[in-house]
Amino acid sequence: MxxxxxxxxxxxxxxxxxxxxxxxxxxxxxxxxxxxxxxxxxxxxxxxxxxxxxxxxxxxxxxxxxxxxxxxxxxxxxxxxxxxxxxxxxxxxxxxxxxxxxxxxxxxxxxxxxxxxxxxxxxxxxxxxxxxxxxxxxxxxxxxxxxxxxxxxxxxxxxxxxxxxxxxxxxxxxxxxxxxxxxxxxxxxxxxxxxxxxxxxxxxxxxxxxxxxxxxxxxxxxxxxxxxxxxxxxxxxxxxxxxxxxxxxxxxxxxxxxxxxxxxxxxxxxPMIREHRLYQTDWLLRFYGFKVDEVLPTDHPELDLDRDPKLSWAIRNRGTFPVDLNSAPKHILLRIPGLGVRNVDKILATRTFQKIRLTDLAKMRVHLDKIRPYVVTADYTPPLSQLDSLHFGKHQGPETHVQLDLFSSFKESVTGEF
The missing domain is CATH 3.20.20.70 (Aldolase class I)
Structure with missing residues (x-):
């Protein structure tokens, strides 16, 4: 041949x-x-x-x-x-x-x-x-x-x-x-x-x-x-x-x-989106401190294909939110939809010498519309309507289904804010 x-x-x-x-x-x-x-x-x-x-x-x-x-x-x-x-x-x-x-x-x-x-x-x-x-x-x-x-x-x-x-x-x-x-x-x-x-x-x-x-x-x-x-x-x-x-x-x-x-x-x-959701879940387990039983409890064994797994967890655990960015520990900050590992580290570093405000989040390029329902800052508290079960989790806007970069190093890959 x-x-x-x-x-x-x-x-x-x-x-x-x-x-x-x-x-x-x-x-x-x-x-x-x-x-x-x-x-x-x-x-x-x-x-x-x-x-x-x-x-x-x-x-x-x-x-x-x-x-x-x-x-x-x-x-x-x-x-x-x-x-x-x-x-x-x-x-x-x-x-x-x-x-x-x-x-x-x-x-x-x-x-x-x-x-x-x-x-x-x-x-x-x-x-x-x-x-x-x-x-x-x-x-x-x-x-x-x-x-x-x-x-x-x-x-x-x-x-x-x-x-x-x-x-x-x-x-x-x-x-x-x-x-x-x-x-x-x-x-x-x-x-x-x-x-x-x-x-x-x-x-x-x-x-x-x-x-x-x-x-x-x-x-x-x-x-x-x-x-x-x-x-x-x-x-x-x-x-x-x-x-x-x-x-x-x-x-x-x-x-x-x-x-x-x-x-x-x-x-x-x-559907390829299922593969994508599995990779997102993999990231949550390895770098965000989640356990399998939290993301995929026995009564919810399949991932939601229409939303990322961190948002799905947040919707099932509405009582955790809103989170005060100026006092919450790192493991709680990592559970906020819209915050990636790098931005959590920036928040922890910044709040040691000043109160976190929405303008600080904007400077970190955090998607403010995505994160507002879940956080309290020095100048902002979400209205009760955003915590209502009918509205919670619906402030994300359309999600773009982009496959995670499977071959980047950890530092490159954890910037995805899900």
Missing amino acids: ELKDKISILADAAKYDASCASSGAYRKAARGGIGNLEGSGICHSFTPDGRCVSLLKILLTNFCIYDCSYCVNRISSQIKRAKFSVDEIVNLTMDFYRRNYVEGLFLSSGVARSSDETMEEMIEVARRLRVDHKFGGYIHLKAVAGCSQELLNKAGLYADRLSANIELPTPKDLTNLAPAKTHTEIEKSMEQIQGRIVENIEEKKLFKKAPQYSPGGQSTQMIVGATKSTDRDIMTKASDLYGNYQLKRVYYSAFSPIPDSDPNLPLVKP
């Missing part, structure tokens, strides 16, 4: 994997080497200053021994198959980098013969880039489910980030749609990666020249909408993964219907 045909097939097959970002990794090129990775995100995305960053995102092969119902590369699929050699991927990465097409490599794969054999080939790609070509750009490797700990330990020496996809939110979902995989096996890989990351941190304290191990941490991905699992199920699993394995990110990928699929799978993809 011609190389260009392989690229067409295996680049297209990789588009379903969203779990790729390099935030948090830093790597300098060795003397005489090529490529450099700093803290910017690397994927097909845009930085806040408008700069486009990209990576070569491909599969080693789309041959696969598994028959996961939701996967277009499953063994029973009638798609066209292809496989790169190690040399082809290495040469492609270097050629594309020299032409300034990409800033790194995201490499995943189907399992052609065995987990270990596939993982070995992916590691060899990364090893040749790092050692033979002294490549200092970003490398993200997918941790193949069921591969040995020895190979995971080796992979992290060359990759800036590793990811083991949890696939679906509940063990029952995975059993029904991918019976050859289990959450236990996937989470074992996560545990091994995290254990090695912790060990490496201690090694670096003792030996400055100790090699880095997956400096960008690890991530995972869940498919949304392939099963009847609720948003509460999805976010409960995500919260557990963050807590147990200190993941950098959980990515949520809307299910895409595939040809000749399992009759139990939906015929249409879920």
Whole structure:
């Protein structure tokens, strides 16, 4: 098969994997080497200053021994198959980098013969880039489910980030749609990666020249909408993964219907706004101090698609408002619709030497019409009509459904005022 045909097939097959970002990794090129990775995100995305960053995102092969119902590369699929050699991927990465097409490599794969054999080939790609070509750009490797700990330990020496996809939110979902995989096996890989990351941190304290191990941490991905699992199920699993394995990110990928699929799978993809709401909820859990039970209580297991999750929480908890910006603690300020993390920090800093007024909020570029029903300042108290249950939450104006930037660093991303 011609190389260009392989690229067409295996680049297209990789588009379903969203779990790729390099935030948090830093790597300098060795003397005489090529490529450099700093803290910017690397994927097909845009930085806040408008700069486009990209990576070569491909599969080693789309041959696969598994028959996961939701996967277009499953063994029973009638798609066209292809496989790169190690040399082809290495040469492609270097050629594309020299032409300034990409800033790194995201490499995943189907399992052609065995987990270990596939993982070995992916590691060899990364090893040749790092050692033979002294490549200092970003490398993200997918941790193949069921591969040995020895190979995971080796992979992290060359990759800036590793990811083991949890696939679906509940063990029952995975059993029904991918019976050859289990959450236990996937989470074992996560545990091994995290254990090695912790060990490496201690090694670096003792030996400055100790090699880095997956400096960008690890991530995972869940498919949304392939099963009847609720948003509460999805976010409960995500919260557990963050807590147990200190993941950098959980990515949520809307299910895409595939040809000749399992009759139990939906015929249409879920609305993209659902994926967006899950990312917003993810931010609330990680950076705003919310718990799953608050955002998605048992009697409200699905996210509202017509309003963001913080506003939905505020409407269900009207008694919390209005909040006095001059006295409320940080964890309460973070729950006010319209205030992001940065503005909360600015409010806390400002009120140490003066009373907060509406003009101060305007200088911080806070959307005043959005925030007025929920706050008290030195010169403003909302009228009772705005706290009435018929009006509360209706002062937001039309919401623009813009997908969160999945690949920005934390400081860039938390400026979203929801």
